[in-house]
Amino acid sequence: MAEGQSLDELIDGNNLDVKLLEELDLTASGDEFGQWYSDKVKGLRTDMVTLENGAEAMFYRPGDLDETKKHPMLLIIHGGPFSASPYHMFLAGRQTLLLQGFCLLIVNFRGSIGYGEDSLNSLLGTIGVNDAQDCGNLTKKALV
Numbered sequence: 112m113a114e115g116q117s118l119d120e121l122i123d124g125n126n127l128d129v130k131l132l133e134e135l136d137l138t139a140s141g142d143e144f145g146q147w148y149s150d151k152v153k154g155l156r157t158d159m160v161t162l163e164n165g166a167e168a169m170f171y172r173p174g175d176l177d178e179t180k181k182h183p184m185l186l187i188i189h190g191g192p193f194s195a196s197p198y199h200m201f202l203a204g205r206q207t208l209l210l211q212g213f214c215l216l217i218v219n220f221r222g223s224i225g226y227g228e229d230s231l232n233s234l235l236g237t238i239g240v241n242d243a244q245d246c247g248n249l250t251k252k253a254l255v
Contacts, residue, residue: 155209157198160168160216160253165230166245169198170253173209184214188251189223216253220245 154174161167176182185208198217208215220242222234227235234241 125166148151157254160249161236162245162248162252165188165246166218166220166249168216168253171205171215171217173212173214174213176212181216184216184250184253186246187215187217188220188246189218191227216248216250220249235237 156170156172156174158170158172159167160170172182189207205215205217222231222238222242224231
């Protein structure tokens, strides 16, 4: 961050992604929160989890967690077939959970928008079945 620049000058808060956060040097000011936040964000681990049927999820693990121990994980799903969970978009709720030490599994099950008409139509007659199975199977795969 250039001296004298505020985050508001550098960031469009409506379209901030995790990659941009990783590039920001929040430690330049020397404040403790900036150092703590940078340590968590820079070490953030992301892994794509996919099923053969096309369902996918992004697994996020905060960077400062002890990898030899188990940690809580939350499954994040979206509101239905006419939306999707953007993986790299900055969302305050997600950041809050990550900063509190939660791992996140952000799921796009079969039928999510953006995966084509065949994917969307796969939910016809199977709502509550295919989508629930995808969430369960993606969770199992992420835990391996």
